[in-house]
Amino acid sequence: MTGVFGRYAEYYDILYQDKDYEKECDFLEEIFSKYSEKHVKSILEGGCGTGGHAIPLAKRGYRYVGFDTSEIMIERAKEKARSSNIDVDFQVMDLRDFQLDEKFDASICMFAVIDYITETEDVLKALRNIRRHLKENSLFVFDFWNGLxxxxxxxxxxxxxxxxxxxxxxxxxxxxxxxxxxxxxxxxxxxxxxxxxxxxxxxxxxxxxFYFPQEIKHYLEEAGFELLNICPFMDLNGKVNENIWNIVAIAKAVGEEE
Ligand SMILES: C[S@@+](CC[C@H](N)C(=O)[O-])C[C@H]1O[C@@H](n2cnc3c(N)ncnc32)[C@H](O)[C@@H]1O
Missing domain, CATH: 2.20.25.110 (S-adenosyl-L-methionine-dependent methyltransferases)
Structure with missing residues (x-):
């Protein structure tokens, strides 16, 4: 068994059946259409879990690679994709050291994935690695627990x-x-x-x-991103403050990749 999620993953879909993934995908597409300089055709998702976002987004026509450290999650995601006849490339990999021979138009890490990386060095490794897999000016969108x-x-x-x-x-x-x-x-x-x-x-x-907004801005800049916005989860026009627990960072890949 790999990853931070153990057998909890076996019951993941029952526990989170109240999560409206279609609506979250609408939110992601709203972000793409507001912030992406190019038409997003391919998406790379780190910490995809059982495919909650991957399957609906692949259904909407994106080329999709989703990966996760949990074998149980990836097994479940593959089963779900198979049974709905959707083509998603699901793999067991770690954000800190995954390697693919492809660059994407956008990357996402949704539902506190980044919060599971607890060491600063590892967060920087993960962000740099995502950056390496993105085309210039591509978007990276993720949510996290707001330290404030x-x-x-x-x-x-x-x-x-x-x-x-x-x-x-x-x-x-x-x-x-x-x-x-x-x-x-x-x-x-x-x-x-x-x-x-x-x-x-x-x-x-x-x-x-948990991460603080200014800290995230700094890590993103260190890893070759420009922070475009930080907003409350599911509220693109809202303002982040100390009362909002789940927040979303929207960043753009800038400069030369390493
Ligand atoms: C709360 S779940 C979210 C899953 C999915 N994104 C969703 O919205 O349902 C967090 C996920 O991050 C994955 N994860 C944690 N650390 C990771 C890492 N270093 N690389 C890849 N995935 C990781 C976990 O295995 C878990 O599936």
């Missing part, structure tokens, strides 16, 4: 209950904040119930790093 909001609101204990195909999942998360290192550990406990019986139990800790 994390430190004001503070992560809290949460319970989520989801049900699908006769399976009920009760997931609790207990956070452990390490403000100095910009880290919040999410300690997950998941109970899976079928026909009134517990059929699975999973405990997993996800280490999440």
């Amino acid at each position: 909001a994390v430190l004001r609101i503070l992560p809290s204990v949460r319970v989520k209950i989801m049900e699908d195909e006769g399976i009920k999942i009760i997931r609790t998360v207990e956070p452990e904040l390490d403000a100095f290192n910009h880290i919040s550990k999410s300690h997950y406990k998941m109970i899976v119930i079928k026909n009134g019986k517990v059929i699975d139990e999973i405990e997993e800790t996800h280490v999440i790093r």
